[in-house]
Each structure stands twice: as structure tokens, then as C-alpha cells.
Amino acid sequence: MTKYVIHGGRPLFGEIDISGAKNAAVAIIPAALLVDGVCRIENIPQISDVTLILNILQDLGADVRTVNRTTVDIDCSHIRNARVPEELARKIRASYYLIGALLGRFGSAEVPPPGGCDFGGRPIDQHIKGFVAMGADVDVQGGYIHARARAGRMQGTQVYLDIVSVGATMNIMLSAVLAQGMTVIENAAKEPHVVDLANFLNSMGADIMGAGTDVIKIRGVARLSGGSYSIIPDQIEAGTYMAAVAAAGGEVLVKNVIPKHLECITAKLLEMGVAVEERDDAVLVCRTGNLTRTNVKTLPYPGFPTDMQPQIAAILCLAEGTSVLTEGVWDNRYRYVDEFRRMGAQIQVDGKIAVIEGVEKLTGARIRACDLRAGAAMVIAGLAAQGTTEISNIYHIERGYEDIVRKLSGVGADIRVVVTPDAGKQAQVG
Ligand SMILES: CC(=O)N[C@H]1[C@@H](OP(=O)(O)OP(=O)(O)OC[C@H]2O[C@@H](n3ccc(=O)[nH]c3=O)[C@H](O)[C@@H]2O)O[C@H](CO)[C@@H](O)[C@@H]1O
Numbered sequence: 001m002t003k004y005v006i007h008g009g010r011p012l013f014g015e016i017d018i019s020g021a022k023n024a025a026v027a028i029i030p031a032a033l034l035v036d037g038v039c040r041i042e043n044i045p046q047i048s049d050v051t052l053i054l055n056i057l058q059d060l061g062a063d064v065r066t067v068n069r070t071t072v073d074i075d076c077s078h079i080r081n082a083r084v085p086e087e088l089a090r091k092i093r094a095s096y097y098l099i100g101a102l103l104g105r106f107g108s109a110e111v112p113p114p115g116g117c118d119f120g121g122r123p124i125d126q127h128i129k130g131f132v133a134m135g136a137d138v139d140v141q142g143g144y145i146h147a148r149a150r151a152g153r154m155q156g157t158q159v160y161l162d163i164v165s166v167g168a169t170m171n172i173m174l175s176a177v178l179a180q181g182m183t184v185i186e187n188a189a190k191e192p193h194v195v196d197l198a199n200f201l202n203s204m205g206a207d208i209m210g211a212g213t214d215v216i217k218i219r220g221v222a223r224l225s226g227g228s229y230s231i232i233p234d235q236i237e238a239g240t241y242m243a244a245v246a247a248a249g250g251e252v253l254v255k256n257v258i259p260k261h262l263e264c265i266t267a268k269l270l271e272m273g274v275a276v277e278e279r280d281d282a283v284l285v286c287r288t289g290n291l292t293r294t295n296v297k298t299l300p301y302p303g304f305p306t307d308m309q310p311q312i313a314a315i316l317c318l319a320e321g322t323s324v325l326t327e328g329v330w331d332n333r334y335r336y337v338d339e340f341r342r343m344g345a346q347i348q349v350d351g352k353i354a355v356i357e358g359v360e361k362l363t364g365a366r367i368r369a370c371d372l373r374a375g376a377a378m379v380i381a382g383l384a385a386q387g388t389t390e391i392s393n394i395y396h397i398e399r400g401y402e403d404i405v406r407k408l409s410g411v412g413a414d415i416r417v418v419v420t421p422d423a424g425k426q427a428q429v430g
Pocket residue numbers: 023026093094121122123124125126127128163164165166167168189306307329330331
């Protein structure tokens with residue numbers, strides 16, 4: 001078993017470099033399927049979700065070459081296969097983007113239902129509604145989603161999303177760039193990664209307007225051609241390290257960020273008494289005094305991101321007074337609360353609302369990551385806690401954080417990766 005062992009209670013000082021955004025990279029890499037020629041993609045984060053999506057493209061027949069640690073060249077010109085392997089696709093959420101990209105490229109796709117963090121139901125009905133409106137037949141058989149454009153090519157149309165969905169907005173965009181005519185997505189998501197995908201596709205020759213607003217217009221073009229593109233910095237990775245400084249104390253320059261994307265997080269940290277100073281492409285985060293209570297509700301961008309909800313909860317556990325946290329996106333994103341309670345946190349959950357009574361200190365405990373951001377929040381709690389925290393199931397964290405142990409050690413955290421023989425092997429030895 002591999003776990004993180006953290007000796008908490010040390011403030012953090014120094015600088016942390018932020019990697020490319022997970023939720024942009026896992027859409028832009030499948031988008032290379034639409035391009036005729038070589039796409040050079042830079043600022044790719046070294047995380048397991050990216051490795052998986054690159055493996056899927058290779059399995060489909062793409063030529064993937066590593067240029068350096070953060071750059072790959074992808075050439076999908078010779079792909080003829082539109083069936084995605086089940087064992088890879090089920091491990092990540094972003095495999096759903098292969099439906100839109102393959103439909104756009106070949107007019108057909110066979111993709112297993114996606115995996116990803118478990119927040120209760122994660123339907124993709126809005127993605128399918130969009131594909132059907134654009135002239136595709138979609139059904140599920142033998143554990144696979146089968147999608148086929150009846151006219152051989154997707155047809156532009158108007159799609160109104162019943163709910164603001166990041167995945168549906170980007171998937172419909174992928175299926176529309178090579179479609180016949182104009183597609184209009186209404187009630188579209190506005191997250192930075194939606195804009196990044198549109199910018200990537202436009203840089204390869206697509207004609208997309210309005211990304212970042214709630215109406216996106218995509219005029220279909222005959223072909224996309226190769227080029228190079230650099231992925232935006234990860235808003236959530238940056239927010240996670242900002243939260244770590246807020247919880248543990250200290251002063252850290254979080255570098256290579258777009259401060260505008262962080263404003264929703266910065267605003268809450270300021271309310272809690274944390275100093276945040278914006279620079280051109282960095283934010284300086286400093287916490288010396290006590291933390292003040294606040295209320296937080298997660299919402300689609302530009303609201304406070306749901307992917308920062310567990311991390312802000314870790315700080316609120318240490319803030320003076322009672323805070324109310326409302327999850328506005330997912331039905332069940334509080335599965336980590338029992339683990340926090342083992343560290344002395346006082347949290348009551350009722351449906352989508354968590355009431356957090358601040359405590360003076362958290363104490364180290366053996367806890368288990370239950371999903372990606374919950375795992376990151378446990379790291380934050382461990383850094384702030386007195387004593388030793390051991391976090392298992394860290395593969396969840398490695399889906400989305402490049403070198404988290406090295407980055408935190410670089411600012412003075414006492415965090416190590418420890419590999420122990422699993423229970424089965426110990427029993428064999430004994
Ligand atoms: C790989 C990736 O980018 N994952 C992110 C993406 O997930 P994902 O794309 O799965 O999330 P969505 O934005 O689609 O989901 C938002 C809400 O819409 C609902 N919904 C969504 C689609 C649909 O067809 N029907 C439907 O009812 C969901 O249940 C949820 O309540 O956005 C989420 C919301 O910012 C983030 O937490 C995830 O980190």
C-alpha cells in the first residue's frame with residue numbers, strides 16, 4: 001500500500017509552480033482526434049488521468065510522441081478505429097469526451113460509460129440530448145454507448161442545456177466543430193476549461209464564438225489542421241495550495257496562475273482573514289492571524305467551484321465560529337466528512353448542507369482518500385493538524401495533482417510517500 005505520511009503543524013514558506021489544468025487537458029487531448037496533422041500540446045500536467053487518456057488515444061491508433069516532460073505531439077491522421085477500450089475508459093470521467101470527438105471525426109463512436117469521482121449519480125443525459133438533436137442515434141448495448149450520425153456527419157442545430165454542464169458543453173462543442181452548419185449551445189457552462197478547449201480548437205482552424213458566455217456558437221468547418229497550443233494553469237490546483245497556506249499558516253507565492261480564474265477562491269479566503277495579493281501571473285498568500293468563519297455555496301463558474309469544496313471545508317474546520325457550506329452542484333460530495341471527524345472536526349451534514357463548527361486544532365489520524373479533491377483536502381487538514389496523519393488510497397489524489405509531495409516539501413511541509421507491503425503480502429510472509 002502506498003500512503004502519504006504528514007507530520008503537521010508547520011507553516012509553509014516559499015514558492016509553488018502550478019501545472020497545466022487537468023480538466024482542460026483531458027478535453028484537449030481527445031480534441032486532437034478532430035485534427036488532420038500533428039498537434040503539439042504544451043503545459044500538460046503529469047497526472048494519471050492524462051496518462052490514461054493518452055493511452056486511450058494510442059489504443060485507437062494515434063501517434064503520441066513525448067517532446068519533453070510537459071509537451072506531447074499527437075497525430076490522429078491515421079486513426080480508423082472508433083471503439084474505445086472498456087478497462088481504460090471506465091477509470092476516468094473525461095472518457096466521455098471521446099464520444100463527441102469520435103462523432104465529430106467519424107460520425108460514429110463506441111465508448112463505455114465514464115468513471116471518475118463518485119458523487120452519487122453523474123448522468124450524461126444532456127450530452128446525449130445534444131448529440132441526438134444534432135442528428136445522431138444513441139443507444140447503450142453490451143456496456144457500450146453506441147452513437148452514429150444518421151447523415152454520416154453531425155448536423156448543426158440549437159441545443160438548450162436543461163442544466164449547466166461542463167461536460168455536455170464541451171462534448172457538444174467537440175461534436176460540432178466539423179458538423180454541417182451552425183450549432184448554438186444555450187445555457188452553456190463558462191468554466192476556464194470550456195474557454196481553453198474553444199481556444200485550442202480555434203487555433204487549429206475551428207470557428208467557435210462566445211465561449212466563456214452562456215451562448216456558444218460553433219460554425220462547422222471542413223477540416224482542422226495541426227498547430228501548437230499551451231494549456232492554461234490549473235485553477236483548482238492553485239486554489240488547493242492557497243487553501244493549504246490558509247490552513248497551515250505561512251506565506252507562499254503561488255506561481256504560473258491566471259489570477260482572474262482564482263477570484264472566486266480569493267474572495268472567500270479574504271473573508272476568512274487570509275491575505276491574498278494578486279501579481280501578473282501569481283498570487284501571494286499569507287496567513288498569520290486567526291481564521292474567521294464564513295459561508296460558502298458552490299456554483300458553476302464564476303461561482304465558487306465545487307472542486308474546491310472539500311479543501312475550503314478543511315479551512316473552515318479551523319475557523320472561529322460556525323460556517324455553513326452548501327454544495328450547489330453535486331448530490332453527494334460530503335463522503336470525506338467521517339474522515340475529517342477522526343481528526344476532531346465538528347461537521348453536521350444534512351443533504352447538500354454542511355454546518356461546520358470551528359475547532360481550535362485538528363489532530364493527526366489514519367484516514368482514507370475517497371475521491372480526488374477529498375484526498376487533497378485531507379492533505380490540507382494533515383498539514384494543519386497536530387501530530388501525524390496517514391492518508392491511504394492516494395491514487396485518487398494522483399489523478400489530478402502533479403508531484404504534490406515534492407511541491408509541498410519545497411515549501412517546508414513534512415510529507416512523505418511511504419510504501420508498505422499490503423495485508424495479503426504480510427500474511428504470506430508471516
Ligand atoms: C473531467 C471534468 O471536467 N470534470 C468536472 C466536470 O464534471 P462533469 O462534466 O461530470 O460535471 P457537469 O458540469 O456535467 O455536472 C454538473 C451538474 O449537472 C448534472 N448533469 C450533468 C450532465 C448531464 O448530462 N446531466 C446532468 O444532470 C450533474 O449531475 C451535476 O449535478 O464538471 C464538474 C462541475 O464543475 C466538476 O466537478 C468536475 O471536476
